[in-house]
Amino acid sequence: MSATDQDTGRRIGDTVLKVDNISLSFGGVRALTDISFTVREHEILSIIGPNGAGKSSMLNVINGFYHPQEGTITYKGQARSRMKPHAAARQGIARTFQNIALFKGMSALDNIMTGRNTLMKSNFISQALYWGLGQKEELDHRAFVERIVDFLEIESIRKTPVGRLPYGLQKRVELGRALAAQPELLLLDEPMAGMNVEEKEDMCRFILDVNDEFGTTIVLIEHDMGVVMDISDRVVVLDYGRKLAEDTPDAVRANQEVIDAYLGVSHDDAA
Amino acid sequence: MSFLNAFFVDPFVQIADYPLFFIEVVIGGLLSGVMYSLVALGFVLIFKASGVFNFAQGAMVLFAALSFAGFIEMGVHPIFAFILAGIVMAGVAIAIERVVLRSLVNQPAIILFMATIGITYFLDGFGQTLWGSDVKVLDLGIPQTPIDVGGIFINQFDLFAAAVAGGLVLVLAIFFQKTRIGRALRAVADDHQAALSVGIPLKTIWAIVWTVAGLVGLVAGAMWGAKLGVQFSLALVALKALPVLILGGFTSIPGAIVGGLIIGVGEKVAEVFWGGAFGGAIEDWFAYMLALVFLLFRPQGLFGEKIIERV
Amino acid sequence: MLYREAGQFKTSYAKDWAIFPIAQDRIVVLGFLAIAFIAIPVLSSEYFLATILMPFLVMSMAAIGLNLLTGYAGQLSLGTGGFMATGAFAAYKLSTMFPGMPIEAVFLLSGVVAAFVGILFGIPSLRIKGFYLAVATLAAQFFLLWLFNKVGWFTNYSTSGVISAPPRTILFTDIYVTGPEASVTAKYLFALTLVAILALAAKNLVRSSIGRRWMAIRDMDIAAEIIGIKPLQTKLSAFAISSFYCGVAGAMWAFLYTGSVEPLAFDINRSFQVLFMIIIGGLGSILGSFLGAGFIIALPILLTNAPHLLGLNIPVDVISHVEYMIFGALIIFFLIVEPHGLARLWQILKEKLRLWPFPH
Numbered sequence: 001m002s003a004t005d006q007d008t009g010r011r012i013g014d015t016v017l018k019v020d021n022i023s024l025s026f027g028g029v030r031a032l033t034d035i036s037f038t039v040r041e042h043e044i045l046s047i048i049g050p051n052g053a054g055k056s057s058m059l060n061v062i063n064g065f066y067h068p069q070e071g072t073i074t075y076k077g078q079a080r081s082r083m084k085p086h087a088a089a090r091q092g093i094a095r096t097f098q099n100i101a102l103f104k105g106m107s108a109l110d111n112i113m114t115g116r117n118t119l120m121k122s123n124f125i126s127q128a129l130y131w132g133l134g135q136k137e138e139l140d141h142r143a144f145v146e147r148i149v150d151f152l153e154i155e156s157i158r159k160t161p162v163g164r165l166p167y168g169l170q171k172r173v174e175l176g177r178a179l180a181a182q183p184e185l186l187l188l189d190e191p192m193a194g195m196n197v198e199e200k201e202d203m204c205r206f207i208l209d210v211n212d213e214f215g216t217t218i219v220l221i222e223h224d225m226g227v228v229m230d231i232s233d234r235v236v237v238l239d240y241g242r243k244l245a246e247d248t249p250d251a252v253r254a255n256q257e258v259i260d261a262y263l264g265v266s267h268d269d270a271a
Numbered sequence: 272m273s274f275l276n277a278f279f280v281d282p283f284v285q286i287a288d289y290p291l292f293f294i295e296v297v298i299g300g301l302l303s304g305v306m307y308s309l310v311a312l313g314f315v316l317i318f319k320a321s322g323v324f325n326f327a328q329g330a331m332v333l334f335a336a337l338s339f340a341g342f343i344e345m346g347v348h349p350i351f352a353f354i355l356a357g358i359v360m361a362g363v364a365i366a367i368e369r370v371v372l373r374s375l376v377n378q379p380a381i382i383l384f385m386a387t388i389g390i391t392y393f394l395d396g397f398g399q400t401l402w403g404s405d406v407k408v409l410d411l412g413i414p415q416t417p418i419d420v421g422g423i424f425i426n427q428f429d430l431f432a433a434a435v436a437g438g439l440v441l442v443l444a445i446f447f448q449k450t451r452i453g454r455a456l457r458a459v460a461d462d463h464q465a466a467l468s469v470g471i472p473l474k475t476i477w478a479i480v481w482t483v484a485g486l487v488g489l490v491a492g493a494m495w496g497a498k499l500g501v502q503f504s505l506a507l508v509a510l511k512a513l514p515v516l517i518l519g520g521f522t523s524i525p526g527a528i529v530g531g532l533i534i535g536v537g538e539k540v541a542e543v544f545w546g547g548a549f550g551g552a553i554e555d556w557f558a559y560m561l562a563l564v565f566l567l568f569r570p571q572g573l574f575g576e577k578i579i580e581r582v
Numbered sequence: 583m584l585y586r587e588a589g590q591f592k593t594s595y596a597k598d599w600a601i602f603p604i605a606q607d608r609i610v611v612l613g614f615l616a617i618a619f620i621a622i623p624v625l626s627s628e629y630f631l632a633t634i635l636m637p638f639l640v641m642s643m644a645a646i647g648l649n650l651l652t653g654y655a656g657q658l659s660l661g662t663g664g665f666m667a668t669g670a671f672a673a674y675k676l677s678t679m680f681p682g683m684p685i686e687a688v689f690l691l692s693g694v695v696a697a698f699v700g701i702l703f704g705i706p707s708l709r710i711k712g713f714y715l716a717v718a719t720l721a722a723q724f725f726l727l728w729l730f731n732k733v734g735w736f737t738n739y740s741t742s743g744v745i746s747a748p749p750r751t752i753l754f755t756d757i758y759v760t761g762p763e764a765s766v767t768a769k770y771l772f773a774l775t776l777v778a779i780l781a782l783a784a785k786n787l788v789r790s791s792i793g794r795r796w797m798a799i800r801d802m803d804i805a806a807e808i809i810g811i812k813p814l815q816t817k818l819s820a821f822a823i824s825s826f827y828c829g830v831a832g833a834m835w836a837f838l839y840t841g842s843v844e845p846l847a848f849d850i851n852r853s854f855q856v857l858f859m860i861i862i863g864g865l866g867s868i869l870g871s872f873l874g875a876g877f878i879i880a881l882p883i884l885l886t887n888a889p890h891l892l893g894l895n896i897p898v899d900v901i902s903h904v905e906y907m908i909f910g911a912l913i914i915f916f917l918i919v920e921p922h923g924l925a926r927l928w929q930i931l932k933e934k935l936r937l938w939p940f941p942h
Binding site for chain 2: 721921
């Protein structure tokens with residue numbers, strides 16, 4: 001799978017997201033200490049580290065849900081230290097969650113449609129009339145969402161309330177919801193956790209296809225080292241809220257500090 | 272102009288002119304605040320132990336007071352009547368646990384809240400069907416006449432009620448801190464799942480907590496009933512406990528007490544000195560508005576824990 | 583066998599997303615509308631129209647309003663009565679201050695006034711949730727009622743406290759729909775038209791992006807914000823539109839149903855009544871709002887008349903207490919057995935019908 005880059009001629013561009021000296025603490029507990037790294041356009045960057053290393057907190061800082069005490073995030077040349085999550089979404093950052101955060105009372109289709117909310121502009125009066133612009137907008141976005149439904153191969157469940165779907169499919173719908181926003185930067189928090197091998201392979205395929213077809217930049221948190229080493233362009237290693245390494249998969253694999261702190265004490269998935 | 276005057280000037284002039292009267296109003300407010308605290312206490316107990324926002328606490332107060340007064344009317348000695356009413360409340364608590372809580376376990380909190388509104392209606396109707404809807408006089412033999420303390424008049428009955436409330440809080444504190452059931456209760460309040468896994472019988476604990484809340488309701492009902500007469504409006508007085516909870520936080524017993532006192536004083540002072548500016552009867556909404564404004568600045572209440580949200 | 587969608591293929595997204603995608607449903611709905619608009623006014627007695635169908639229509643409107651806020655956007659409100667009162671008094675003030683204003687405009691504008699009041703009391707919803715919000719909405723309930731009771735301006739300084747709705751005609755006609763000269767049938771048809779139009783609008787809203795935003799906030803507010811939904815805007819829009827419906831319902835209550843404007847009609851019990859309607863009818867369902875309203879309106883009438891029919895003689899006050907008990911028990915029953923209410927039962931019935939006569 002690591003051969004994908006060359007095959008499609010995917011071009012890694014300039015830095016799109018720059019994380020500078022981020023420190024975050026809750027009360028007295030330090031979650032992140034002085035973290036810096038960069039994400040380049042069109043690449044797949046994985047963040048790895050043991051449980052509690054601060055990986056999810058890092059994603060939460062990037063999309064504005066947590067406000068770091070120190071440091072700045074520079075996204076597309078704009079520096080910021082605090083912002084509202086919905087503003088991040090409007091700038092083209094989308095994400096999925098470690099514990100699925102779908103809207104349980106809505107169908108798969110409606111969930112994915114919700115992902116397009118930042119792109120829907122008609123006012124409430126035309127929506128109430130469901131006529132003219134309001135209806136046209138609904139149908140146009142529906143057409144786009146159907147492409148995502150096709151892409152993720154979830155045609156048969158589009159009208160099922162997501163609460164009734166099995167875990168693997170829920171993860172797929174959640175990815176669909178994030179994709180619906182046509183994000184430039186996609187944050188995936190353990191998209192393959194709890195999946196079996198086949199489901200993981202499907203998910204890998206979707207992630208690579210998204211990266212490939214739409215040129216979406218992806219930041220990924222994943223525990224399965226096989227997957228991480230296979231699909232990532234670069235890897236950032238966190239441990240106890242500090243950054244241990246930021247390098248290509250092969251270099252990280254060879255990094256003695258990383259092996260000592262993480263891979264060395266970990267079980268066989270390091271092999 | 273006259274409104275501004277009545278709002279910004281007159282009340283302060285009045286307070287400055289009659290400081291003793293002001294103190295009297297404050298003390299009156301504190302004492303009626305104690306009564307609010309009594310009702311709020313029942314809410315907090317149940318919310319802590321079962322995570323249920325028990326809207327029916329007011330109805331439980333009414334039901335307890337109706338039973339108490341009803342037994343006395345039947346010729347039972349007040350002490351036995353009190354005990355009998357206590358048993359009735361335990362029965363109500365067990366029935367609620369069996370029928371409602373058990374069936375709605377693991378439902379969203381809002382569903383349980385609405386179920387307690389159902390309980391409210393049921394208890395209101397049931398109590399009045401059983402005991403009738405006439406106003407019952409509840410005479411506990413405590414004089415209502417004011418006594419003179421250094422030029423300030425204080426209602427004896429209010430003093431007595433305050434003492435009872437203080438005693439009740441003390442008993443509850445001992446019960447929670449020192450007894451085995453109390454420890455189990457605190458464990459359940461902290462974490463249901465964890466408490467279950469170390470073998471604390473959740474359902475029994477819930478029944479006990481609702482019984483205790485029922486008994487607190489009985490005390491509150493007896494006090495309110497003796498003061499105002501036992502009637503349907505008792506259930507409405509209990510609605511006033513809601514802003515008290517907002518001020519104090521849903522999970523804090525000291526919060527319920529301090530919140531009750533603040534609401535009691537605020538309401539009385541506002542009514543007496545500022546009521547004229549608004550045309551009177553602002554007691555109806557003052558507590559809610561106070562709580563609402565307060566919420567904007569401190570959403571978790573005075574003593575509530577800060578909410579950290581996760582994804 | 584009658585209710586089968588086999589062979590009905592949808593060839594466009596518009597058809598797939600129609601409110602009634604199945605032909606049989608469309609026929610049933612059209613039939614209902616025909617009965618409501620034509621058969622009922624012709625056949626039913628004035629008494630039935632005025633005392634059962636009018637409150638049903640008015641309360642359906644209020645239930646739709648609360649359902650938008652509580653069932654769809656997940657914001658629990660106990661202030662429905664206050665918002666209805668706002669609509670009623672706004673309609674009274676508008677129609678007496680501007681006697682030339684068409685009654686249709688009066689109703690819609692009083693809804694708009696209620697919407698602004700709703701926004702005002704919805705502002706705390708950004709910072710507080712769930713029960714805290716429910717208590718905050720009680721502030722709206724008590725404050726608004728006090729306001730209309732105490733401030734003479736709202737009642738045009740009427741001394742008796744009871745004020746009557748002024749007589750008005752429908753635009754471009756001389757048919758009276760309010761005031762003493764209006765016929766019951768005219769009032770009924772006017773109310774029915776309002777409800778039909780606004781119910782359709784509500785259905786359209788909840789299947790459009792604004793409705794999806796509400797449900798997203800209801801189901802998981804944090805995730806909703808992270809995918810770009812602005813919480814304040816979304817919640818306030820729910821408060822505004824919900825209060826609009828409640829306001830129109832309040833105006834209908836005062837102008838079309840009772841004919842007089844009085845704060846007492848909108849006390850805290852009215853708020854609970856509407857809440858019961860949407861719980862029993864079904865949270866998050868427009869159809870459920872109608873079913874719940876019908877159930878809650880019909881039940882007391884049945885309870886009052888049933889002992890009489892059985893030859894029992896029960897005092898009126900006991901009946902009213904028993905009514906409370908039955909309401910309470912029913913709420914609990916519905917929450918335990920079917921939290922999605924009558925609307926869900928209806929859906930289950932339809933699914934069974936589709937398969938009938940086969941069990942699966």
